[in-house]
Amino acid sequence: MDSTLIKGLTVLEHLAGSEAPRGVSDLARSLDLTKSNVHRTLQTLVAAGYARATPAGTYECTLKLFELASSVLARIDVRQVAEPFMRALAERTQETIHLSLLDKADVIYLHKIESPHPVRAYSSIGGRAPAYCVASGKALLAYQEEALAHLPEVLQVHTSRTIPSLDLLRRELEQVRIQGFAINRGEWREGVCGLAAIVHDAMGRPGAAIGISGPADRLNPAALRRYSDVVVDVARSLSRTLGYNPITLSSHHAPRAAQGPAPSGATAEFA
Template sequence: MARSRNQASSGAVGVPRVQAVQSAARILWTVGHSGARGMTLNQLAQAVEVPKSTVLRIAQTLVDEGLLEREESTGLFRLGIRTLELASMVLETLEIPRVARPHLEWLSEQTRETVHLCVLDEGEVVYVDKIESPQAIRLYSRIGRRAPAHCTGVGKALMAFLPSTERRRLVEKRPLKRFTPNTITDFFQLEKELEQIRQTGIAYDREEHEPGVRCAAAPVFDLTGRVCAAVSVAVPILRLPPGRLEELAGLVKQATQAISEALGYRAHAKRLAGSRLDVRPGP
């Protein structure tokens, strides 16, 4: 699981922070969130709350290293190509995407819809793998993208199995923002749904994050019995006749059970009778 940005910036006990490195990391993170728009030097200095002269020195160093690029005509900063190389290296070191990939491909073949693999990071889901639907109408998403947890199927599947104190902390840190009329914005209503997810092993997004899109998702368990990822199938409502979402949920659960077993969860479940998620083949 990815470390939180707060953890990453705090450092080990007794090890002092290097302010310039911390500022460089904040600059990269902020520019990355600007996407294709990019950011001017003034915008960047204001966003990271560092003097403009300091931001310019650090940003220019990052440009020299290929981690940032700066457009000559506009002065806009964007992420450089070497950040993509770093991201590729990270994905190569993660065991979950490698183990999950063949099962995601199976799920894609069975459903012909967009399939996602996500992990949880401080109340947000991060897309670590994706298989696009072969059909004409597709959904926008990309590897590395973040989305709120409380209103996405994968997010709710991941949150459901956290300790209650951790769920409360995440909600306090990231209030339950409304995205559509269907978004759950009440903590106790969300808790009720998460309890149902713990019972069934299936989470749904019924147009709670994006209008016109519904998802079925399920958690992935690792060798220790911890939820380490979640998988979803996302479908535009134009291709969703009655009962189809529940049918897709069964296929998602089969895929996540297979991934969990490949990560060693079956052995864990045998040791712990009464595990929270049945690992027998789904419907």
């Protein structure tokens, strides 16, 4: 592993995540690096066009990161295709809508539409959350179980409702596959609940999740039950628009011998 490259990327990530420019000493303390090491790294980032020095002697990111991110986003068709579905869901529920992807044990918010209510769930595009604590993350984990390898047996507890162990999480993910949607009962932030369903791409891969989030007094158990069919229907429609056809995929992968009934959970997304 190239430690110099890792240090450079770490400095760049800290600059990108900072609301204000950062100084050499400040970054050195935050990253537990020497000031000379941080200074050399910053000079390299400036020379490469990823950072610039301010008149105050601090450093900030340039728009080169945005240009790179925009190129990546342009290749992710699901964001553009999902926009009208997200707007329809927002109109129907009046809550914040998220389109999320899974990155190891975290979800990343790829796109969002804000609720019109003054009290609403707050998040940012590009922001992260622990997947086992939020509805979209649990929906994705239910169909991408290999990501559970990134989680410890004892899970970090964020609220009184956080799932505390990997064993209990596996049980809930089984229920997600059966019912076709996942619920966040205030497991990441106190008083913020959500509901999400998986989105499949044309190859049948569970590439994203779409869902709603909002304050617990609006997204109470009755409201979550009421919206569950709505969210699943939107996820199903978005999947079809992306080219997903479970019947065609099933026929392609089915054995040629006499075929019995589908295994339990095979069509759990639409249960």
